[in-house]
Amino acid sequence: MKFRTQEPEPASMLQMTPMIDIVFQLLVFFIFTFKIVLPEGDFNIRMPAATQSTTSTPSETPLLEVKLRATPDRELARVQLGEAVLGGEQPFFELQSRIRGMIDDAAGPTANDQEVEIDADFGLKYKYVMRAITAITGYIDENGQRHPLVERVRFAPPRSQ
Amino acid sequence: MRFRPKKTGIVEGDLTPMIDMTFQLIAFFMLVINFSDAEQDQRVTLPESELAKPPEAPYEHPLTVHLTSDDQYIYGGFAMDDLGQLRSELVRETQVLERYQSIAVADITIVIRADEDAKVGLVQQIIQACQDLKFERFALRGQYSDARTIGGAQPR
Numbered sequence: 001m002k003f004r005t006q007e008p009e010p011a012s013m014l015q016m017t018p019m020i021d022i023v024f025q026l027l028v029f030f031i032f033t034f035k036i037v038l039p040e041g042d043f044n045i046r047m048p049a050a051t052q053s054t055t056s057t058p059s060e061t062p063l064l065e066v067k068l069r070a071t072p073d074r075e076l077a078r079v080q081l082g083e084a085v086l087g088g089e090q091p092f093f094e095l096q097s098r099i100r101g102m103i104d105d106a107a108g109p110t111a112n113d114q115e116v117e118i119d120a121d122f123g124l125k126y127k128y129v130m131r132a133i134t135a136i137t138g139y140i141d142e143n144g145q146r147h148p149l150v151e152r153v154r155f156a157p158p159r160s161q
Numbered sequence: 162m163r164f165r166p167k168k169t170g171i172v173e174g175d176l177t178p179m180i181d182m183t184f185q186l187i188a189f190f191m192l193v194i195n196f197s198d199a200e201q202d203q204r205v206t207l208p209e210s211e212l213a214k215p216p217e218a219p220y221e222h223p224l225t226v227h228l229t230s231d232d233q234y235i236y237g238g239f240a241m242d243d244l245g246q247l248r249s250e251l252v253r254e255t256q257v258l259e260r261y262q263s264i265a266v267a268d269i270t271i272v273i274r275a276d277e278d279a280k281v282g283l284v285q286q287i288i289q290a291c292q293d294l295k296f297e298r299f300a301l302r303g304q305y306s307d308a309r310t311i312g313g314a315q316p317r
Contacts, residue, residue: 030190041213093313122282158285
């Protein structure tokens with residue numbers, strides 16, 4: 001009796017194509033939905049309408065006024081704390097130093113009592129106001145610890161253009 | 162002379178490194194994907210501040226208003242040139258929130274994302290318009306910076 005020689009079985013291979021298809025589709029999905037979210041933070045301001053604020057209990061601590069004046073090309077011309085003009089090349093640092101001196105002074109107002117009103121020229125660039133708010137509301141020390149200064153900040157009514 | 166017939170096999174590239182790399186990329190994107198509905202707009206470059214750290218908890222009822230450097234207000238994805246338009250949009254939004262979700266206007270936080278070169282007066286006008294609509298809470302948004310923005314030496 002004659003036996004036919006059996007043909008060798010083909011090597012069984014796993015089908016990779018569907019998996020690679022799916023994997024690439026996933027990759028494309030993730031690439032298209034990827035968005036870089038920059039860390040952002042807020043300065044919280046509680047500013048009820050003027051009619052309500054006038055009826056609220058008046059604070060014993062006088063209101064500090066920070067004035068920001070603009071040059072014709074909308075850059076910062078000068079910073080004033082009350083009537084005192086803050087000179088030098090770093091007026092916001094000077095502003096912070098003065099406010100720190102007031103808050104740290106034992107006989108002075110506490111951080112919760114004091115209120116600051118920002119009176120800025122209409123056309124001034126917003127970044128200068130943000131710097132002023134940064135200088136007023138707190139600072140970060142060498143160890144990265146945050147120290148609050150004045151927490152109550154408000155805006156004066158907008159000046160005419 | 163006798164030639165042996167050449168064996169012609171299927172030439173297959175080694176796919177293993179490519180698949181490894183692709184899986185690594187997928188793992189990376191899966192880890193960094195962010196589904197949060199962050200209200201950001203590429204038209205606005207926020208001013209920097211070292212104190213502008215992300216809030217620990219999200220606001221319960223935020224409404225975000227953007228202000229670009231070319232005096233455009235953006236609310237709900239629509240750009241507006243006029244403050245009156247923005248006011249009407251806010252009125253409509255507050256009516257919906259009050260009527261259908263019973264949210265008091267005073268509990269809503271207006272998040273203002275103004276460009277660093279925007280006019281301060283326009284930011285103040287937005288706040289004033291919102292105050293007229295009885296909004297009380299405002300959040301001025303800035304971009305977090307590692308460096309000191311107000312100059313001077315780091316305090317002790």
